[in-house]
Amino acid sequence: MLLALKAFSTTSCFETLRPYAAGCCASGLYEARLAARHMGGHVAVYSPAYRADELTELLEFAHHIDFNSIPQWQRFRSQCLSHPRVQSGELQLGLRINPCYSTGHTPLYDPCIPGSRLGIPANELEGVDLSGISGLHFHTLCEQGAQELIDTFRAFEKSFGALLASPRIKYLNMGGGHWITKPNYDRQALIDLVKEIKECYKVEVYLEPGEAWCVHTGVLKAMVLDIFDSLGYRHAILDVSASAHMPDVLEMPYRPDVYAVRPAGEACGTPALQLPAESYAAAAEPGELPHTYRLGAPTCLAGDVIGDYSFHTPLAVGDELLFDDMTHYTIVKTTHFNGVPHPSVQLLQENGTLRTVCALQYADFEHRLG
Numbered sequence: 001m002l003l004a005l006k007a008f009s010t011t012s013c014f015e016t017l018r019p020y021a022a023g024c025c026a027s028g029l030y031e032a033r034l035a036a037r038h039m040g041g042h043v044a045v046y047s048p049a050y051r052a053d054e055l056t057e058l059l060e061f062a063h064h065i066d067f068n069s070i071p072q073w074q075r076f077r078s079q080c081l082s083h084p085r086v087q088s089g090e091l092q093l094g095l096r097i098n099p100c101y102s103t104g105h106t107p108l109y110d111p112c113i114p115g116s117r118l119g120i121p122a123n124e125l126e127g128v129d130l131s132g133i134s135g136l137h138f139h140t141l142c143e144q145g146a147q148e149l150i151d152t153f154r155a156f157e158k159s160f161g162a163l164l165a166s167p168r169i170k171y172l173n174m175g176g177g178h179w180i181t182k183p184n185y186d187r188q189a190l191i192d193l194v195k196e197i198k199e200c201y202k203v204e205v206y207l208e209p210g211e212a213w214c215v216h217t218g219v220l221k222a223m224v225l226d227i228f229d230s231l232g233y234r235h236a237i238l239d240v241s242a243s244a245h246m247p248d249v250l251e252m253p254y255r256p257d258v259y260a261v262r263p264a265g266e267a268c269g270t271p272a273l274q275l276p277a278e279s280y281a282a283a284a285e286p287g288e289l290p291h292t293y294r295l296g297a298p299t300c301l302a303g304d305v306i307g308d309y310s311f312h313t314p315l316a317v318g319d320e321l322l323f324d325d326m327t328h329y330t331i332v333k334t335t336h337f338n339g340v341p342h343p344s345v346q347l348l349q350e351n352g353t354l355r356t357v358c359a360l361q362y363a364d365f366e367h368r369l370g
C-alpha cells in the first residue's frame with residue numbers, strides 16, 4: 001500500500017503513516033525526491049511523460065518507473081536497460097495501460113474517456129517489444145468501492161490477462177481512487193481480490209490511494225469578514241478563497257461541508273480546535289435552515305464562491321467556519337491567487353494543542369514568483 005503524494009505531502013505526518021505504507025507513489029521527480037527523503041521504502045513513479053534529465057535522476061533511486069506511452073518507453077528503453085539498478089532488479093520498469101473501462105460518471109476525472117491520454121490501450125501494444133518491462137499499472141477509479149475495482153480488474157483481465165500471466169510481469173499496480181477508509185468500503189472483497197491476483201498471476205500487487213489516507217482528517221478555518229445583501233443574495237465574505245485555498249471546489253467541482261461554526265467571541269483566543277465528533281455538517285443546503293448565505297472569497301474573481309449554505313443562527317463578522325475534508329488535494333494544490341496569504345498548516349495533537357508545521361510568509365510568496 002503506497003501513499004499517493006499528489007493527494008497529501010505533509011511530511012510531518014509521515015511518521016504516523018509509515019507503519020502502514022510500503023512507500024509512496026510519486027508523479028515525477030520532485031515528489032519522488034520527497035518520498036525518498038521523508039518516507040523511505042518503495043518509490044513508485046508514474047508520469048504522463050518524463051523529461052530526459054528527470055528520468056536520469058529517477059534511475060538512481062526509484063523502485064518502479066511506469067511509462068505512459070510506447071514512444072516514451074522506446075525513447076528511454078536502452079538508457080533504462082543499461083542501468084545497473086535495472087540489471088540488478090532493484091528498479092523495475094512498467095507501463096500504464098488503459099483498460100478502457102469507466103466506472104465513474106464525471107469525464108473530467110475519468111482516465112478512460114474516449115480520447116484519454118492516460119495509459120496505453122490494448123491495441124497499441126500489439127507487436128511492441130516489451131522485453132525489459134516487468135510491471136503493469138492502471139489507475140481508473142475515483143472515490144470508489146471494492147466492487148468497481150473488481151469490475152475494472154475483470155475488464156483489464158480480458159484485454160491484458162495474457163500479458164499479466166506472462167513470466168516477465170512481476171508487479172501489478174492498481175492505482176488509486178479506492179475509498180478504503182470509508183466505513184462502508186468492503187475491505188474483505190479487496191483483500192480477496194489481491195490474494196486471487198497474487199495467486200493466479202504470481203505478481204506483487206500495489207495500490208496507491210491518496211485521498212483514502214486522510215479523508216475527513218483536516219479542516220480549513222475561515223473567518224467571516226463582511227456580511228451584506230446584494231442582488232437577492234445575502235453574502236458572507238470570508239478570508240479564504242476557493243481559487244487560492246480550496247481549488248477543487250471550482251475544479252472538480254465539489255461542495256465542502258461546513259464542519260463547525262464558532263461564534264465571534266469564542267473564536268478569538270481559543271487555544272485549540274475542539275472538533276465536534278458527531279457530525280460533519282453544521283450547515284445545510286440553501287433554504288433548508290433559517291439563515292442562508294453565499295460564502296464568497298476576498299478576491300476579484302466573480303466565480304470565487306464556495307457555495308450557498310444555510311445555518312441555524314445568523315452569521316456575524318468575526319465568526320469562524322471550519323470546512324471539512326481540507327487535507328487531501330487541498331494543501332498540495334493551493335496557489336497564491338491575488339496574493340491572498342496561505343493558511344498555516346497545523347496538526348491537532350492528541351493532547352488537544354495545535355502544532356504549526358508550516359507557516360508561509362510574504363517571503364515564501366515572493367520567492368515562488370521568482
Ligand SMILES: Cc1ncc(COP(=O)(O)O)c(C=O)c1O
Pocket residue numbers: 004006007025046139141142143175176177178208209210211212
Ligand atoms: C496514477 C494515480 N495514482 C494514484 C492516484 C490517487 O488517487 P486517489 O487520491 O483518488 O486515491 C491518482 C489520482 O489522480 C493517480 O492519478
